[in-house]
Amino acid sequence: MATEVDPKVRVDKQPPMLGGDYTFDSLTKKITNVIFAATPKGWIIGFSIAFMILQVLLVSVTYLLYEGIGIWGVNVPVGWGFDIVNFVWWIGIGHAGTLISAILLLFHQTWRTSINRFAEAMTLFAVACAGLYPLAHMGRPWFAYWLLPYPNTMQLWPQFRSPLEWDVFAVSTYFLVSLTFWYIGLIPDFASIRDQTPNKFLKMIYGALSLGWRGGSMHWHRYETAYLMLAGLSTPLVLSVHTIVSFDFAVANLPGWHATIFPPYFVAGAVYSGFAMVINLAVPIRHFYGMKDFITDKHMDNMAKIMLTTGLMVFYGYGVEAFMAYYSANEYERDLMMKNRAFGPYGYFYFALLFCNGLMPQVLWFKRVRSNEFILFGVSIVVNIGMWLERFVILMSLQRDFLPSSWGQYSPTFWDLSTFFGTFGLFLSLLFVFCRVLPMISIAEMKHLLPQSHVHHPKDAHNTDSHTPHGGSH
Amino acid sequence: MEAPKVKTYGLVAEFETPTEIVNAANKAREEGYTVMEAYSPFPVEDLHEAVGFKRTKLPYIVFCGGLTGFLTAMTLTTVTSGGAPSFMTPYIPDWFYYPLNIGGRSLNAWQAFIPPEFELTVLFSSFTAVLAMLALNGYPKLYHPLFNVPRFSLVTSDRFFLCIEAIDPKFDIQGTKQFLESLDAFEVSEVPE
Numbered sequence: 163m164a165t166e167v168d169p170k171v172r173v174d175k176q177p178p179m180l181g182g183d184y185t186f187d188s189l190t191k192k193i194t195n196v197i198f199a200a201t202p203k204g205w206i207i208g209f210s211i212a213f214m215i216l217q218v219l220l221v222s223v224t225y226l227l228y229e230g231i232g233i234w235g236v237n238v239p240v241g242w243g244f245d246i247v248n249f250v251w252w253i254g255i256g257h258a259g260t261l262i263s264a265i266l267l268l269f270h271q272t273w274r275t276s277i278n279r280f281a282e283a284m285t286l287f288a289v290a291c292a293g294l295y296p297l298a299h300m301g302r303p304w305f306a307y308w309l310l311p312y313p314n315t316m317q318l319w320p321q322f323r324s325p326l327e328w329d330v331f332a333v334s335t336y337f338l339v340s341l342t343f344w345y346i347g348l349i350p351d352f353a354s355i356r357d358q359t360p361n362k363f364l365k366m367i368y369g370a371l372s373l374g375w376r377g378g379s380m381h382w383h384r385y386e387t388a389y390l391m392l393a394g395l396s397t398p399l400v401l402s403v404h405t406i407v408s409f410d411f412a413v414a415n416l417p418g419w420h421a422t423i424f425p426p427y428f429v430a431g432a433v434y435s436g437f438a439m440v441i442n443l444a445v446p447i448r449h450f451y452g453m454k455d456f457i458t459d460k461h462m463d464n465m466a467k468i469m470l471t472t473g474l475m476v477f478y479g480y481g482v483e484a485f486m487a488y489y490s491a492n493e494y495e496r497d498l499m500m501k502n503r504a505f506g507p508y509g510y511f512y513f514a515l516l517f518c519n520g521l522m523p524q525v526l527w528f529k530r531v532r533s534n535e536f537i538l539f540g541v542s543i544v545v546n547i548g549m550w551l552e553r554f555v556i557l558m559s560l561q562r563d564f565l566p567s568s569w570g571q572y573s574p575t576f577w578d579l580s581t582f583f584g585t586f587g588l589f590l591s592l593l594f595v596f597c598r599v600l601p602m603i604s605i606a607e608m609k610h611l612l613p614q615s616h617v618h619h620p621k622d623a624h625n626t627d628s629h630t631p632h633g634g635s636h
Numbered sequence: 637m638e639a640p641k642v643k644t645y646g647l648v649a650e651f652e653t654p655t656e657i658v659n660a661a662n663k664a665r666e667e668g669y670t671v672m673e674a675y676s677p678f679p680v681e682d683l684h685e686a687v688g689f690k691r692t693k694l695p696y697i698v699f700c701g702g703l704t705g706f707l708t709a710m711t712l713t714t715v716t717s718g719g720a721p722s723f724m725t726p727y728i729p730d731w732f733y734y735p736l737n738i739g740g741r742s743l744n745a746w747q748a749f750i751p752p753e754f755e756l757t758v759l760f761s762s763f764t765a766v767l768a769m770l771a772l773n774g775y776p777k778l779y780h781p782l783f784n785v786p787r788f789s790l791v792t793s794d795r796f797f798l799c800i801e802a803i804d805p806k807f808d809i810q811g812t813k814q815f816l817e818s819l820d821a822f823e824v825s826e827v828p829e
Contacts (some may be wrong), residue, residue, distance in 0.1 A: 380689045387692050
């Protein structure tokens, strides 16, 4: 072994993040063949189910547009109901995709490579589901463009001091930047598909999507520079998005909402639920598409560790919330926290949330749990339920504000539930289509993980063994 | 039938490993060739330097994009909210002036404008990064002479290509071909325009 550490091969010191023995060619074919192969039966069944659930969403939204938001359970003290709970939940799920694609890239975490593509897709689809709720809640969604600042004959402008207007900026920027980030990641892979397919029609479509990519070295240099800058821009962006989402609550004076812990703990919670969803998607993908060489057990282990870490941050957030309510000596905060949140209406949700987000994920301390993908899958579902409960519990502070005379009660209606159920149809249908027509793992980036992708300079010929930790040939 | 005289875009040599392509590009540069480009399935470290490209000016363009985004958002939020300095008031058109009294707060509540300013900075920078990258690279360009070389389709799979273009002052179809063959290329072919 070499005695000095060459900074360029530092990544190879980590355990292999790629199983099997691939060449550039077999790796390309392995990923593109998923697109060229005949549609698997399982895909047809899965997509049909997802597509049926999507119809539930369409019916719910159609009825909503016909009848108005009176069909939901929202009422006077609880002006936001399932719509904001689900909005925050879905958008939080999206955050893991950006974390994987941007923050882990900046930290040189090579294991992000095989999961970033579908995690980014998950981000886009989750944000699409999230965006539906505020639009639907408008009652007149065809006036949604009123949210945007544009010169108009009414000479009106949005209220730029409002967190809800900040949300418009944050969420739309987030969606657009995630989309471009995803797309430029796809460009070289579109070119791979263009060059692999024998089908003339597919060649035209993917060729057009690839914009004619040829992989010139100057092109790659600019491409990598742009990619890195997008990662650098997305990192503060993703933190800002959930911060601003938390401002929707924290800027209000309402007891239970008016807390400075909200931004960090919302961001941690978003990453927490997002990683849970990535695990929920990674397990079936590696299972049904035979991608265990690419999404290895080490990946699952790493994701479980991030989930555990962010879970502890979230748990700490609950602790701070409770402590600050007590320590503030503000009777409204205290009553909300001690009486209404824990023992008032939906008090059992609070304990369920502590169980799902606080206690249950502690099993992830055990290696045996982290290495069993089925248990991991189950834990992730529990975490996602827990994170949904968290938003619901926070929202239910609206039931109990300062004046008992203005207290009320919220309960979701059938249409609340059906809309939420339906968004799963949208999310899953889009994911199924994505797995069918796009490379679900980044081809060009995966090649970087192969030992033969490194350039050998004559001067470091003496330590070539550090380049080949898993026996690749040159 | 005698073929009409085909214009040549250049000569392309195929290589099998990243190390070979970097060495070949270095040798071509040392030989005095200036107009060439190396193609690879993934970014190969230092390859752009081997073909004689220093660094992209993309970061400066992106900085300008971000600055534009910030200034746009700052103007938009401050001026429409009536927060611009009073000497500017006569010059602000009616349609761009919509002061709102929210709880008696200052019209120039600049802290509250940070979120839109930040988001537009990020949005403009990101779009500038992507669009400028594509523009500098000359995309979209669905046709390129190199696509006439059948084996060039392997560039997105596992092969590496070095193309010396005909506009290179040192280009000479016979001499350059011999030079490329001397680099242990897998195959050297002519690229018809």
